[in-house]
Every structure is written in C-alpha cells, then in structure tokens.
Amino acid sequence: MGLCSSSTNTAPSTTGNLSSVAVTSQSTRTTTTSITTSSLSVSSSGISSHVSGNSQFSNASSGDDLGPGGQILPNSNLKTYTFSELKAATKNFRSDTILGEGGFGKVYKGRIEERNGSKVSSNASLVAVKKLNSESMQGVEEWQAEVIFLGRLSHPNLVKLLGYCYEDDELLLVYEFMQKGSLENHLFGRGSTIQPLPWDIRLKIAIGAARGLAFLHTSDQKVIYRDFKASNILLDGSYNAKLSDFGLAKMASVSQSHLTTRVMGTHGYAAPEYVTTGHLYVKSDVYGFGVVLIELLTGMRALDEDRPAFQRNLVEWAKPYLANRRKLKNIMDSRLEGSYPSKAAGQVAQLALTCVEPEPKDRPSMKEVVATLEQLTDIKGRPKVPRIQNSSPRSPYRDGKQPMRHRSAIRVKDDVNRRSHASPNGS
Incomplete structure (x- = not known):
C-alpha cells in the first residue's frame, strides 16, 4: 500500500495475506471504539490507551539507542480532520x-488547503489519504x-x-x-526496466529501512x-526510506515474544x-x-508463481548463491549491468543469509544490521570498462591477427627483390 506518488505505476503483487491458523473470531469490527477530538480509547489486544494522554509507550531508555532523530512523543500531535475536508x-x-x-482500502492523493483563521491560505500541502x-x-x-x-513514534x-x-x-488516516x-x-x-535503481540507491534504501526497524526494536x-x-x-x-502501514504492529512482551x-x-x-x-518475535x-x-x-x-517451481520461493532458491561470491553474480539483478562493488554485494548477501536463518536466535539484531550496512557505503565499485571481444579465442591479439611490426627501408627492399626473382615470369 503506497502513500506515494501517482506517477509511479503499481505492479500487481503475487503475495497475499497469510491465513489465520487459529482464528477466534472472523468479525473485523469486534473492537469497541470511542473517539473524541482529543482522545482515542482502544481495547485492541487487551490494551487501553489514549492518543493524547497516557499511552502504552514508556519513555525510551536512551536516545542513542533509538537512532538519530528518533523519539517517543509524550503526547500525540495528530490532527482531527472532518470527512468533508478529506x-x-x-x-x-x-x-x-x-x-x-x-x-485496509484505497489510498488517495490529496491537497489540504491551509487556513489562517477563517481565511484559506494560498499554501497547500500534498497528503496521502487512506480510506x-x-x-x-x-x-x-x-x-x-x-x-x-504512528501517533506517538517519531523517526526520520x-x-x-x-x-x-x-x-x-x-x-x-x-x-x-x-x-x-x-x-x-x-x-x-513497469518503469523498473526503464529506470532501474542503481546500487548506491539500493544500499541507501536498505540502510534507511534498517534504521526504522532498529528504532522500533530498541525502545523500552x-x-x-x-x-x-x-x-x-x-x-x-531523495530516496530516503520510511516504513509505512502499522496496522499489524504489536508490542513485544518482556520475553520479546508475542503469541497471537x-x-x-x-x-x-x-x-x-x-x-x-x-x-511472534522481534x-x-x-x-x-x-x-x-x-x-x-x-x-x-x-514469491512469484510465474517462475519455474524451483525458483518460486526466492529465499530457498537463492541461498546457495548467496553463500558464494562467485555464484552470487549469477543471480544479481541484470539491470545493474555489473555496476556494483562485488565486495559490498557479497557482504550484503552474507548479511541476508544470517537474517533468514531458520532459528530467531541465530539472526542478528537490527542494530547490528544497521552497523554492517553503514560500513558498506565506503566500498566503491571499479569503473566499468567495456571488454573487447576477440574473433578467435585462441589468439592473444586483437581481432585474431598478429599486429604488423615496424620494418626498416632496407628490409622492405630485400623483400621486394625476393618476390621478383621468385615470380614465374620474372616480373
């Protein structure tokens, strides 16, 4: 679901929501809701909360742990919009x-007119409205x-x-x-082939998304x-990554586990x-x-049902290639055209392998993931130099021909005389 630019075409997704393993109720509206302009009373998952008052969030133990610019706000600064406004x-x-x-539903691009008292300002803000x-x-x-x-969490x-x-x-929303x-x-x-993401942007996006997750995981x-x-x-x-859609988010228990x-x-x-x-674990x-x-x-x-059966699950198919840098190049996105630092790509592949370990305890923390990815930004790839194709694989020379060597005027004259004497008609 995107809160995004309408100029970007949406590709149909082959992934879908997981089905319930033990659903206690099929109703989607079993939660009692009481809303005023100043508070939101919530009974989801046995939690009672007020957006602009007390909250299930406690203060963070350390601002450094939450990453640059991250904080849990003491009160929500959310605005209440009327339906007619939206x-x-x-x-x-x-x-x-x-x-x-x-x-959840459709997301619309909107334009909110700013008001200065009773007058409508000339300024307007672009927003995304989820209905x-x-x-x-x-x-x-x-x-x-x-x-x-999102009413209480603030992070870049x-x-x-x-x-x-x-x-x-x-x-x-x-x-x-x-x-x-x-x-x-x-x-x-559809536009990914015409303008594919270059390596440095992909790494930047990975780092930004990792910082967002690390922030969520390191609060009290x-x-x-x-x-x-x-x-x-x-x-x-500027291709800064931001996590969206917190509709399925949960608070971890003391043991960092949540049974749902x-x-x-x-x-x-x-x-x-x-x-x-x-x-469910962190x-x-x-x-x-x-x-x-x-x-x-x-x-x-x-996941892609259009791929051959052995390739449909990307993780299972890619694991043997991720473990070997020489094999890795065989599955790297061809749209990169080799323009990426192989060392950095290899380290990202190794990191990905540890992240998808079957046992949660064997996976790194997101704080460790961020530290690993940030170190890779200094690794630069070599400039891409086009290779010259030889007509004969056995020849060490360009175009399969031995290059002419410089010969003196005396040697040239001797060659001409030899060819004249060797001619059948003496000419």
Whole structure:
C-alpha cells in the first residue's frame, strides 16, 4: 500500500495475506471504539490507551539507542480532520487520485488547503489519504494500531501520520505524501526496466529501512512491525526510506515474544516460526528484512508463481548463491549491468543469509544490521570498462591477427627483390 506518488505505476503483487491458523473470531469490527477530538480509547489486544494522554509507550531508555532523530512523543500531535475536508482534498475520492490499494482500502492523493483563521491560505500541502473499505478484512483494530503507533513514534525513517478522521462508519488516516512511491514499484513496477535503481540507491534504501526497524526494536516497549515488505517501504524525493502501514504492529512482551491467535502478514516475508506456531518475535521482523535484502540484490519478488517451481520461493532458491561470491553474480539483478562493488554485494548477501536463518536466535539484531550496512557505503565499485571481444579465442591479439611490426627501408627492399626473382615470369 503506497502513500506515494501517482506517477509511479503499481505492479500487481503475487503475495497475499497469510491465513489465520487459529482464528477466534472472523468479525473485523469486534473492537469497541470511542473517539473524541482529543482522545482515542482502544481495547485492541487487551490494551487501553489514549492518543493524547497516557499511552502504552514508556519513555525510551536512551536516545542513542533509538537512532538519530528518533523519539517517543509524550503526547500525540495528530490532527482531527472532518470527512468533508478529506472529501474536498481528494476531489470526492476521484479515481484518478488513487495511489494504491491494500487490505485496509484505497489510498488517495490529496491537497489540504491551509487556513489562517477563517481565511484559506494560498499554501497547500500534498497528503496521502487512506480510506477504510467497508468490505475490508481489516478494520477498526488496524486503524487504531496506526493511530496509536504512528501517533506517538517519531523517526526520520517512519512515515509521518498527520491526522485521522472518524465520522459515522468512515475511518480515514492522513499521512505525509511520499514522492517516489514504494520500493516495490521501483523493483518490480513497469518503469523498473526503464529506470532501474542503481546500487548506491539500493544500499541507501536498505540502510534507511534498517534504521526504522532498529528504532522500533530498541525502545523500552519493543514494537514488532510484523509486516515488513517492499511495498511498505516508501521513498521521499531523495530516496530516503520510511516504513509505512502499522496496522499489524504489536508490542513485544518482556520475553520479546508475542503469541497471537491470528497469523497475519504476507507470504514470502513472514518468518517460519510465526507461520507455523503463531509465535511472534522481534527477530521475526529481521527475517522479513533479509527477504527484502535478497530482493534488492536480485531484482526478483519474494514469491512469484510465474517462475519455474524451483525458483518460486526466492529465499530457498537463492541461498546457495548467496553463500558464494562467485555464484552470487549469477543471480544479481541484470539491470545493474555489473555496476556494483562485488565486495559490498557479497557482504550484503552474507548479511541476508544470517537474517533468514531458520532459528530467531541465530539472526542478528537490527542494530547490528544497521552497523554492517553503514560500513558498506565506503566500498566503491571499479569503473566499468567495456571488454573487447576477440574473433578467435585462441589468439592473444586483437581481432585474431598478429599486429604488423615496424620494418626498416632496407628490409622492405630485400623483400621486394625476393618476390621478383621468385615470380614465374620474372616480373
């Protein structure tokens, strides 16, 4: 789901939501909601919270642990929008303003007019408006989770939630507008062949997304993102990565584990322990990050039913190649045309392998992932020099011909005389 630029074409995704392993209720609207302009009462997962008052978030133990620019706000600064305001901003939710669509509903590009008292200012802000689909399998709980988490979490690598709207049955969220769209579109969209992401931008995106996850994992109340994937990584005008869509996020318990009765997420990205047992760990997010790293290396989707059977699951197919730098070049995204530092690519591949280890305890922390990726920014690739193809593989000379050597005038004259005497007619 993108809070992104409408100029980016959305490619159809082959991934889908995971089905429940032990669903206690199929209803998407079982949560009691009470909203005023100043507070949001939430009973999701047994938690009671107020956006602008007390919260489930405790203060961070150390600002350094949260990464540069990250903080848990003491109070939410979210704005309450009226439905009529958002209807006007999106031109009555016109179809040509649609940026994308996900499980929650459609996302529209909007233009919010700024007011100075009773007068409308000449300035306007571009926003992304997410509108709940009444037939969506997601609902109030996911909408509340977005408000709770993004209303209190502030970090350069998290999409900024500006406000929300709740009128009658209408549930909407308003975000900052992300000019470059989603990573998914850049890797797999229709324009990805025409303008593929260069290596340095891919690394920059990986670092930004890793910082966002590390921030979530290192607060006192650890946040498990639960749905890390390429479509949830959005890019601003400078390709800075920001995590979006916190509808499935959960708070980790003291043991850093959360047992859920519903397995939610996306096929191909969800960690094996979560899919099979319902046990959710902080390091379940690390597995998803590893999958995205492999997508960045290969330019291939995590799951693709159109590929041969042995290649459909990217992680399982790519593992033998990731472990060997010589083999790695065989699966690197051909759109890079070899323009990447092989040493750095090899280290990213090794990091990806550790992230997708079957056992959570064997995976690195996101803080370790960030440190590893940041070290790779100094590794530069060699300038690409075109190779000269020889006509004969056995010849060491260009075009298969031995080059002429400089000969003196005396040698040339001797050669002419020999050819004259050797001629049958003496001419």
